[in-house]
Amino acid sequence: MMIPACRLADLPRGEAFRLDIDPPVSVFHTDDGEVFAIDDTCTHQDASLADGWLEGCEVECPLHASKFDLRTGAVDSPPAKLPVRTHEVAVEDGMIYVRLSTEAPNLPPCISARLAGGPA
Numbered sequence: 001m002m003i004p005a006c007r008l009a010d011l012p013r014g015e016a017f018r019l020d021i022d023p024p025v026s027v028f029h030t031d032d033g034e035v036f037a038i039d040d041t042c043t044h045q046d047a048s049l050a051d052g053w054l055e056g057c058e059v060e061c062p063l064h065a066s067k068f069d070l071r072t073g074a075v076d077s078p079p080a081k082l083p084v085r086t087h088e089v090a091v092e093d094g095m096i097y098v099r100l101s102t103e104a105p106n107l108p109p110c111i112s113a114r115l116a117g118g119p120a
Contacts, residue, residue: 002097009094018050023105025087026050027096028070036070037087037098043106044080082106
């Protein structure tokens with residue numbers, strides 16, 4: 001199922017849009033005009049990647065500067081060690097749609113513990 005995210009015209013190049021779903025997803029519109037979607041939460045600690053810095057096809061986490069490749073989800077710079085999930089993106093009639101990955105997300109320990117009912 002494709003989830004409508006936002007209109008392409010409402011997402012300027014170099015910016016991100018956060019889909020408030022569980023877990024959240026960020027949609028990025030690069031300076032080159034490409035559109036990518038990845039899990040919004042850094043795999044190191046609970047920080048929104050939509051609030052990070054976008055450079056080319058990489059986003060830098062605003063908390064501890066881990067970098068993630070928007071094309072693959074791979075970690076390009078520590079302290080994060082696990083990749084983020086990537087999601088399929090389609091642009092139809094000016095609307096950005098996201099098809100969520102079926103893989104399990106790599107959530108940071110603080111969120112994993114909270115979801116399991118442990119201390120946050």
